[in-house]
Amino acid sequence: MLAEESLTSAFDAIKANLLRSILTALAIIIGTAAVIALVSIGGSAQKAIENSISDMGSQVLSVVPGQKEKNGVKSAFIPLKLGDVRALENEKNISWKIAPEMRGNKQVKYISENANLPIVGTTSDYFSIYGIEVNQGNVFTENDLINGKKVAIIGSDVAKELGTNKKDLLFKNIVIGDSSYRVIGIAEPKGSGGWDNPDERIFVPVITASERIFGRIWINMIVVKSAGEFSLPQVMIAIERILRRTHDISPGEDNDFRVYDWSEVKQLQKETTNILTTMIAGIASISLLVGGIGVMNIMLVSVTERTREIGLRKALGATQQDILIQFIVEAILLCIIGGLIGVVLGSAIYFSIASYQEWPIVMPLSAIIGSVTFSALVGLFFGIWPARRAAKLDPAVALLYE
């Protein structure tokens, strides 16, 4: 029989039992929808990470605390301190910008509105390293920084979190923890590139953060941006040399801190996301396989129900192969239709989540092609057995079947 004929007759058969067909395809629909939604969300995450990393600029290095390792035993994390920042700043042979980052969340209040927001204790160089524009008010003065004044520069979304207008907050006092801080500047929006919103941060002088807000001297990170006269590896070596000296590490011992080049981190992130995506796809394909078993079950029922029809078709000249193809095409078509519905459903779920979360949108083309192809293969695999049963029916017996 012609291929086009088997397709129309398969469509007819699916239509004739529409509700049952949809229920059968449900597992395929859910499986495909899960693949599409999860893989796209993974893609979005990847994209968000890439965006936020490229926001930092490629010349930015970060120094984070590490562990000491002695005779294979790892110690606790060795904190980075403000002294480390000063040691780097004292290096006059390299022109670089250095800023500490002391970070933590605090309850912030304005009039009667409350919000839990990230507080970043740092210096004015932080803004130029990350290209954050403070376009209303000013950055910290030398006096603010040295004396740990109670001043704050707020991200562009902080006002909204505190239930007011941006302009209202400039030169007003907000309460961080339990004392009050004067807003001296408002940063331009950076836009959300990832999971947390950089525009919700509140910046204070690092001394202020250390002494008044967090009451600690260790910092979370030191960010370094080289002016470009030295290559990144050279700058990394310089950082290591200086910090090893201040940390009193003797030659041959490992570093107790880590220096990150963000382009490496990006690579690592990509790999992690890929592994995650593969795992998700694997789990979802199990659902597709389960769907395949459902399809096989229904195809077997359908073969039994249509025994007389099969007998008749054979009496009219259908070969075993004709019958085989008819039922396989039906199973594959059922799975492809399920797959396509799943793609639409999964994309809808993804788009609504992504737009709600303001994630960057990625079109998961390979996931779409992959999952529909996989559905078709599931149909082929699980359709063969019922189809063979149909093809092998004895026409003389099948015709008499009641």
Added chain:
Amino acid sequence: MNVIEVKELEKTYYVGDIEVKALRGVTFDIQKSQFSAIMGPSGSGKSTLMHIIGCLDTPSKGEYNLNGENVAKMSDDQLAKIRNKEIGFVFQKFHLLPRNTALENVMLPLKYANIGRLERSEKAKEALAQVGLSDRIDHKPSELSGGQQQRVAIARALVNSPAILFADEPTGNLDSKTGEEVMTLLHKLNNNGQTIVLITHEKDIAVQTQRTIFIRDGKIESDTIN
């Protein structure tokens, strides 16, 4: 010329350990353009015989030539091709596909013959005209009377211009008036040269044909010209 030559045909079914001899040595010929009836009591082997000479089944023993070709030893695919080209079936229960129109039902054998869409619908319309249903081609079986459904089935059996038409109790599901209409149609086809083998319980129907082969217990008891 003989369309069918059957020699010492035997068919044995095995149900578990029990042997059921449905045919025990049947020998006869059927000439071209002959209208014969096979008669016999229930369980005598009529349907079994029709299945074998209709190439739906193969004999356990014996020889069968259709149009001079030995069919007994043919493969499944070869038999399918013969059923498609040489044989037309009409069943007691019509066996129409319920979701398809009369035209689509009649076109079905042509699909398996790999005939293109246009030629298919032309031939099917011709066959439906032959049975007087030109005005019902877009009706589904449920929208047709029993007699009309059986006429669609006859059109489907004729559409490939088969060498022989088998009708297994074609009037069994019809009242006597529509049954007569179907018989009139079969006679008309026979007058145009169509070879027909009719299987029936009813003496009244058998006597309308040219020849009655009477079987009992898997053997021919009598073979008479009417």
